[in-house]
Amino acid sequence: MPELPEVEHAARSLGEQIVGRTIVAVTRLDWERMVETPAVDQFLDLIQGRVVRAAGRRAKWIVLTLDDGWSLALHLRMSGSLTVHGPAAEPDAYTHLVLLLDDGRQVFFHDTRKFGRARLLDAAGLAALDSAHGVEPLTDAFTPELLAALLRRYNARIKPLLLNGRLIAGIGNIYADEALWNAQIHPLRQSASLSDEEVARLHSGIRLALLQGLEHGGSTLRDYRNGYGVAGSNQNHFKVYGRAGAPCPRCGTPIEKIVVAQRGTHLCPYCQPIAVD
DNA sequence: CATTACCTGCAA
DNA sequence: TTGCAGGTAATG
Known part of the structure; x- marks a missing residue:
């Protein structure tokens, strides 16, 4: 699932139900x-009897603040x-x-692919x-000036740079593609080559993509559910992600799918032209 | 920077 | 049967 909007909803909805327990x-x-x-035996021992004081998010981590200085x-x-x-309730075979x-209630950590931690x-x-982890893109600390500095200092193709959580937290494959479409920037552009205007568009394009994701309860491609078991609906609002061959909502050109840094990448070849860097 | 690994299910 | 999937760490 889960990029910033999904993890944010997961943390909030979990907190609503279990803070104080x-x-x-x-x-x-x-x-x-x-x-x-x-170590597992320590984990099992230490977690016992801990009160959940708060639930929050940092990057794509859900952080439950417990008592005695511990966090899960x-x-x-x-x-x-x-x-x-x-x-x-009985956990199924994928609830690890x-x-x-x-x-008496229970929190299930369900994970088909067993990558969760x-x-x-x-x-x-x-x-x-x-x-x-890097700056949280929905906070005031994430300014166009900070983004410009990051793009210059870590010059790389823009999409892999957006996916690097050590620079900017919480952006994954979906929201990177959506943000670049919003900004009308090709995913292969060298980050240091972006003009001030393009950086400004990217800054608001990132925020817009994430805020839209939040507004629709996150995106559910297959597995994502919030703490109440409810799927998100943002997948019904994607502009490019998963829409290869479908018309660009801005200009009608068929959306293309390419591979960038081993990740499927969706773009409008008309709205997001390749620049000669 | 690219490749591989970690897991499983599902669509092509 | 093969390739692909929302993430990330480890390895050339």
């Missing part, structure tokens, strides 16, 4: 590689979802982690996670 125990962990830190960071990667269920709450972090671990 205590994690009584982990009642299932059948894919131990999901737990990255600390959860990453959904490609196919994960976190949903809250009643006491009688189950947290039992003090009111969990980390129980102390304050230092949380700070390390934070500093491993």
Whole structure:
């Protein structure tokens, strides 16, 4: 799933349901590689009895603030979802982690592809996670000037640069393509070659794509669900992603699909011309 | 920078 | 049967 809008909804909807509750125990962990830190036995021990104080997001991580300085960071990667269920619910074969709450409800971490990850972090671990990621693109810190500086300093093809979470957090394959279409910039453009006007368009194009995703509850291609089990609808509003051959909403030219940095990449060849860098 | 790996299901 | 999928880390 999950890029910034999906993770944001996942975190919020989880928080609405479980903030204030205590994690009584982990009642299932059948894919131990999901737990990255600390060692599994420590993880199981330390998480017991922790109160969930808050739920938030950093980059594509859902961060549950617990008591005693601990945080539970959860990453959904490609196919994960976190949903809250009643006491009688039975996890299926793809539910690899189950947290039992003090009111009997359960949090299911469901993940078909088993790429999802969990980390129980102390304050230092949380700070390390934070500093491993770039600016949050929906905050005031993300200015056109900052974007311009990043594009110049890390000159590279613009699409892979947008996907690099150490520079800008939360943009994945869907929203990178949508943002570049919004900005009318070809994904292969060298980032340092963008004019000030193009940088300004990209800045607002990124925000617009992410805000539109948020507005529609995120995008669900297959697996994504929020904490209530509800799919997003932003996939019905894509301008280019997954629309190869369909008409560009701006000019009617058929959308093209190419490969950039090993990722399927969608663009309008008329609105997003290749520039001679 | 490109390639491979990690997993599984599904569409072509 | 093959290739592809919302992510990211590791390896040449």
